[in-house]
Every structure is written in structure tokens, then in C-alpha cells.
Amino acid sequence: MSGRGEAPGSVGALGEFGLVAAVVARFATTADVLLGPGDDAAVVAAPDGRVVATTDLLVEGRHFRRDWSSAHDVGRKAAAQNLADIIAMGARPTVLLVGLGVPPDLPVDWATGLADGLAAECALVGATVVGGDVVRSDSVVVSVTALGDLEGRAPVTRSGAQVGDVVALAGRLGWAAAGLAVLGRGFRSPRMLADAHRVPQPPYAAGLAAALAGATSMLDVSDGLVQDAGHLADASGVVIVLDTSALSIDSPVAEAASAFNLDPLGWVLGGGDDHALLATFPPSAALPPGFTVIGEVRAGDPAVLVDGAPYAGSAGHDHFAS
Amino acid sequence: MSGRGEAPGSVGALGEFGLVAAVVARFATTADVLLGPGDDAAVVAAPDGRVVATTDLLVEGRHFRRDWSSAHDVGRKAAAQNLADIIAMGARPTVLLVGLGVPPDLPVDWATGLADGLAAECALVGATVVGGDVVRSDSVVVSVTALGDLEGRAPVTRSGAQVGDVVALAGRLGWAAAGLAVLGRGFRSPRMLADAHRVPQPPYAAGLAAALAGATSMLDVSDGLVQDAGHLADASGVVIVLDTSALSIDSPVAEAASAFNLDPLGWVLGGGDDHALLATFPPSAALPPGFTVIGEVRAGDPAVLVDGAPYAGSAGHDHFAS
Numbered sequence: 001m002s003g004r005g006e007a008p009g010s011v012g013a014l015g016e017f018g019l020v021a022a023v024v025a026r027f028a029t030t031a032d033v034l035l036g037p038g039d040d041a042a043v044v045a046a047p048d049g050r051v052v053a054t055t056d057l058l059v060e061g062r063h064f065r066r067d068w069s070s071a072h073d074v075g076r077k078a079a080a081q082n083l084a085d086i087i088a089m090g091a092r093p094t095v096l097l098v099g100l101g102v103p104p105d106l107p108v109d110w111a112t113g114l115a116d117g118l119a120a121e122c123a124l125v126g127a128t129v130v131g132g133d134v135v136r137s138d139s140v141v142v143s144v145t146a147l148g149d150l151e152g153r154a155p156v157t158r159s160g161a162q163v164g165d166v167v168a169l170a171g172r173l174g175w176a177a178a179g180l181a182v183l184g185r186g187f188r189s190p191r192m193l194a195d196a197h198r199v200p201q202p203p204y205a206a207g208l209a210a211a212l213a214g215a216t217s218m219l220d221v222s223d224g225l226v227q228d229a230g231h232l233a234d235a236s237g238v239v240i241v242l243d244t245s246a247l248s249i250d251s252p253v254a255e256a257a258s259a260f261n262l263d264p265l266g267w268v269l270g271g272g273d274d275h276a277l278l279a280t281f282p283p284s285a286a287l288p289p290g291f292t293v294i295g296e297v298r299a300g301d302p303a304v305l306v307d308g309a310p311y312a313g314s315a316g317h318d319h320f321a322s
Numbered sequence: 323m324s325g326r327g328e329a330p331g332s333v334g335a336l337g338e339f340g341l342v343a344a345v346v347a348r349f350a351t352t353a354d355v356l357l358g359p360g361d362d363a364a365v366v367a368a369p370d371g372r373v374v375a376t377t378d379l380l381v382e383g384r385h386f387r388r389d390w391s392s393a394h395d396v397g398r399k400a401a402a403q404n405l406a407d408i409i410a411m412g413a414r415p416t417v418l419l420v421g422l423g424v425p426p427d428l429p430v431d432w433a434t435g436l437a438d439g440l441a442a443e444c445a446l447v448g449a450t451v452v453g454g455d456v457v458r459s460d461s462v463v464v465s466v467t468a469l470g471d472l473e474g475r476a477p478v479t480r481s482g483a484q485v486g487d488v489v490a491l492a493g494r495l496g497w498a499a500a501g502l503a504v505l506g507r508g509f510r511s512p513r514m515l516a517d518a519h520r521v522p523q524p525p526y527a528a529g530l531a532a533a534l535a536g537a538t539s540m541l542d543v544s545d546g547l548v549q550d551a552g553h554l555a556d557a558s559g560v561v562i563v564l565d566t567s568a569l570s571i572d573s574p575v576a577e578a579a580s581a582f583n584l585d586p587l588g589w590v591l592g593g594g595d596d597h598a599l600l601a602t603f604p605p606s607a608a609l610p611p612g613f614t615v616i617g618e619v620r621a622g623d624p625a626v627l628v629d630g631a632p633y634a635g636s637a638g639h640d641h642f643a644s
Binding site for chain 1: 356357360361362363364365366367368369370371372373374375376377378379380381383384385406407408410411413417419420421422423452453454455457458459460461463465467468469470472477479480481540541542557
């Protein structure tokens with residue numbers, strides 16, 4: 001409802017139903033959408049007879065700051081981290097459902113910018129937004145649920161790594177952590193690092209390629225390489241051996257670390273939020289494009305070894321850490 | 323991670339992964355769960371080849387208060403309002419995905435109580451929780467996504483009401499609004515009204531029954547009868563005529579209204595959160611158990627008429643209203 005004295009151009013002045021209409025107009029329809037927004041629930045095609053589903057919650061001040069990231073950035077990031085989870089199962093993302101909590105003084109442009117960002121990221125993989133909820137909250141909260149289609153394939157889980165497999169990586173590491181360090185120190189550049197914090201670039205095409213190439217296990221690196229490799233080791237009951245000489249330390253990451261007098265390997269091994277794909281393949285498999293071998297799977301009590309030893313640095317991110 | 327000086331028994335002291343483990347242990351597995359919590363995404367059966375999906379966001383202070391509702395209550399309510407949306411499509415709820423934002427000083431018992439409440443409500447319809455996300459936030463935020471199975475039936479949407487249909491209702495009206503009024507005035511009783519605010523009681527069995535009986539349209543009354551009837555009128559392009567003499571004003575609702583010197587019909591027509599089911603049926607249909615005729619569908623520009631006239635009171639809830 002409008003006209004209750006909220007600031008012009010704010011979501012409070014536009015009201016719940018006006019805001020929903022403005023946001024929903026941003027989303028394309030696709031062949032997966034059998035019944036789109038506007039009813040009690042959406043109806044989505046699941047031709048495989050199974051549906052892959054994941055959800056993430058993003059909270060202002062913890063996962064993004066409105067003075068660091070545009071609404072479009074936040075929309076793309078919220079979509080990307082969920083799409084990456086679907087991709088990491090070897091599935092094709094189909095739709096997102098989005099819950100949005102907004103303060104009433106939030107500009108309508110911010111909400112529609114978020115919707116545009118969600119739509120833009122979805123478009124990279126042929127997905128769309130099919131439903132959601134808008135409520136009032138003190139700060140911005142974005143919850144995203146992504147669904148996906150396995151297209152007849154088995155899901156690529158965390159538990160299938162076999163002794164003797166190679167460990168391979170697709171995508172970037174350390175970029176988002178370096179970007180967060182840059183922004184946290186009050187800088188806006190290097191722009192490409194700040195942007196890596198704002199909007200991750202998951203290697204979407206590599207997920208399906210890995211599934212088709214026979215990946216035995218896969219996950220997306222959201223918390224940090226060593227920590228996420230540990231999840232894979234635990235689920236598969238194996239030792240993951242990582243060789244840091246095989247890890248790419250990209251120039252912007254190396255230069256920022258040098259400027260801050262830090263070891264860039266800390267960001268590469270412990271930094272999250274880039275959503276690279278970590279997978280294991282039989283040694284005989286032809287690695288799909290984009291993947292580089294960074295280690296191997298050995299027998300033993302579940303553990304991660306970095307250059308032959310337990311890793312002494314920060315392995316990754318705990319979402320409750322201060 | 324533990325041991326960073328957070329209060330003993332708090333989720334901050336337990337850490338993200340400990341909390342996830344404690345919560346996940348609460349959830350049963352069902353035949354619909356092909357791959358449960360612990361991977362990048364869950365895999366859920368969708369034997370129909372379509373999946374019904376809906377999401378809601380609940381924010382502390384807006385949708386619940388921790389001094390009014392137990393954690394178990396909040397879990398049940400969060401599940402119920404999403405399950406009701408699936409039911410209102412004529413589908414069978416299969417799984418929930420839950421995003422949980424918690425302050426680090428939140429007692430672990432509160433988080434596990436919430437999980438128990440989610441599990442208990444799911445058990446009423448044979449559903450379970452299959453995945454989620456836990457993050458840090460300043461106040462408690464609960465996002466729930468529910469999936470459902472149409473079992474080969476057409477979805478019962480909001481747009482199928484036909485001129486000449488009867489309008490019928492299953493479930494309670496005005497209870498949650500009366501309960502909110504009671505709690506808002508500082509009272510804890512009548513307990514059954516306060517409980518109606520804390521935990522809705524959607525008429526779950528009536529949804530499937532309505533679908534099987536040939537309901538032409540259906541929705542769950544979450545915002546208020548007149549407002550939600552308006553959604554049905556708009557989507558179907560019809561006039562919904564409501565007869566208040568056919569509406570039940572239950573004794574506890576009537577008595578609370580009398581005590582506060584209010585007209586109970588205001589709560590019955592405008593109060594949300596009871597998640598009754600409003601449906602239309604062909605006049606020849608045998609109404610399923612639980613449904614009562616409360617009006618009829620007429621031709622005309624979309625509108626709701628209450629006893630022959632537009633409704634002058636509050637039609638329902640706007641989530642941005644102060």
C-alpha cells in the first residue's frame with residue numbers, strides 16, 4: 001500500500017504488492033517454468049523425476065555491504081553461490097526462489113537492481129526466478145533457493161572420491177579473499193579484485209563437463225580450498241593431497257598480497273567465495289577443459305595434506321567467526 | 323569453531339559445523355529424500371515430472387517474537403505457512419529447505435528447538451527437512467522453501483474460478499489475529515488464541531480433498547479473507563461474493579473481541595496467518611469434508627463483495643505496514 005508517508009521512491013511508499021510486481025517483471029520465463037510467480041507456489045518441470053535443491057541466506061553486513069556492492073552485484077552474488085551448488089552436483093540449474101527482507105526506506109531502485117542482478121546471473125546458465133517472498137526487515141536479507149535437473153545423470157556427490165584419483169580444480173582461488181582485504185582496508189582498487197568479492201565467477205560450464213567426464217566427487221569451494229577439501233576427504237573417507245606448486249597464484253592476487261606484506265597462498269588455500277569447482281577423477285579420465293590437476297587421493301584416515309603436511313594456516317571460513 | 327570465548331551453550335561457542343550437525347540430527351528421512359543434508363545440494367524425488375515450490379521469509383520482531391513464541395512454535399509456524407502454500411496447490415508436500423540466521427549468543431537449545439518444531443510440523447504431512455544454511459545475523463531470520471509433488475494432478479491455481487461456482491472455506495479465520503491482539507495487549511490468555519498466533523493449524527487434509535473433488539481454484543488465506551479473495555477474483559477475472567452469515571465466528575474469537583470492544587468480524591474478514599483454504603467448486607461438486615459454502619462466483623470486473631457491497635474494513639495485511 002502506498003501513501004502512508006514513506007519517502008518517495010522507497011519500497012515502503014510503493015508497498016508490498018507494488019514492489020512484488022516491479023520485481024517480478026524483471027524475470028524471464030523459460031521452458032522449465034510451468035507456472036510462474038503469482039500463485040501460492042510455482043510449478044517447475046522436473047523431467048528427470050528428481051530435483052536438486054539448495055538454499056543460502058545472505059545477510060547485509062555479513063555477506064555484503066551496500067556501500068561496497070551495488071544492488072546488481074548483490075543479486076548476481078546471491079544467485080551465483082546457489083547456482084554453483086547446483087552445478088557442483090553435475091546438474092543443470094533451472095529456477096531460483098528468492099526471499100527478500102527489506103527496510104521500508106530502501107529505494108525501489110535498489111530492489112529492482114537486485115532483481116536485475118539475479119536475472120542476469122541466472123541468464124548465464126539458462127535459469128530464471130520463479131517465485132519468492134518480500135517482507136519487511138531492519139536490514140537487507142536475501143534468501144535464495146536453487147533447483148536443478150540432473151538430466152538422467154547420477155549426482156556427483158562429495159562421497160565418491162577413490163584412492164588413486166586425481167584431484168583437479170576449475171576456476172579461481174584467492175580472488176574474493178584478496179578483494180575483501182582490499183575493500184576492508186578502505187581501498188576501491190584493484191577494481192578486478194574488489195569486483196571478485198562483489199560478484200564471484202563460478203566456472204559454470206566446468207560442472208556439467210566434469211560430470212560427463214566421469215568425476216567421482218565434486219564440490220564448489222565456498223569456504224576455502226583446504227576446508228572444502230576436508231569436507232570431501234571426510235565424506236569419501238580418504239586423504240586429499242594438495243600440491244601448492246600446481247596452484248595458480250594469479251597476478252592481481254600476488255600483487256595485492258605483496259602490497260599488504262602477506263603470503264598470497266593464505267588467500268588461495270583459505271579464502272572462500274570464489275566458487276571454484278574441486279573434483280576428483282579416475283587417473284584414466286581425460287580432464288575436461290578448465291580443470292587442472294592439483295593433487296591426488298590417497299588411502300588413510302580422512303585428512304588434507306598440503307605439500308605433504310597438515311596445513312598450519314587458516315583452512316577456511318566459519319560463518320560464525322567474528 | 324568452538325572456544326572463541328562465546329557464552330557456553332550458545333551457537334557461537336558451538337560453531338557453524340557443530341550447529342549444523344546438531345540441527346540436521348533432528349530431521350527424519352523419507353522416501354522422497356534421495357540425497358539428504360551434507361552435500362552441495364539435496365536430491366529429492368519428483369516422480370510426477372513436475373515440482374511445486376514456494377518460499378517464505380520470517381524475521382524476528384516482524385513475524386514472531388522470542389518472548390511470545392518458543393523456538394518450537396517458530397519452527398512449526400515457519401513450516402506450516404510454507405506447507406499450506408503447497409497444499410493450496412493441491413499438491414503433497416515432500417521436503418523443506420531452511421536458511422537460518424542466528425545471533426552468536428543464541429542458545430543452542432533455541433536452534434535445536436526450532437529444528438524440532440520444523441520436524442514436528444513436517445511430520446503432520448509426511449514431509450521432512452532436506453537441507454539448509456546457517457549464517458550469523460543480528461536477529462533471528464528463518465527462510466523456508468517447500469517442495470511438493472502433484473502426483474499426476476493438475477495444480478489448483480488461483481485463476482480457475484468460474485462464474486456460478488460456489489466459494490467454500492476450510493479451516494479457521496480470525497484466530498491468529500485475535501491471538502496477536504491478546505499478546506499485543508500484554509495478555510497470555512486465552513491460551514488457545516495466543517497459541518493460534520504462535521502456531522497456525524492449516525487444514526492440511528482439505529487441500530488434497532479439494533483437488534480430488536474438482537476445485538476450480540484455491541489459495542490459502544495468509545493475508546486476510548477479503549484480501550486473498552481479491553487475489554482469487556483478480557486472477558480468475560470474476561466477482562467473489564461473500565456471505566458473512568455463513569462465516570463461523572468461533573467463541574474464543576467472539577469473546578476476545580467483546581472484551582476489547584471490537585467487532586469480531588474484523589478479525590474474521592481481515593486477519594491473516596490462520597492459513598485456512600479458500601476454494602471454488604462447480605455447483606454440482608460434492609464438497610469435501612471440512613469445507614463450508616461461504617459465497618459464490620459471479621460475472622463482472624474483478625472484485626470482492628461482502629454481503630453485497632465492497633468491504634469498508636481492513637481487507638488484510640500488507641507486510642510493509644508499520
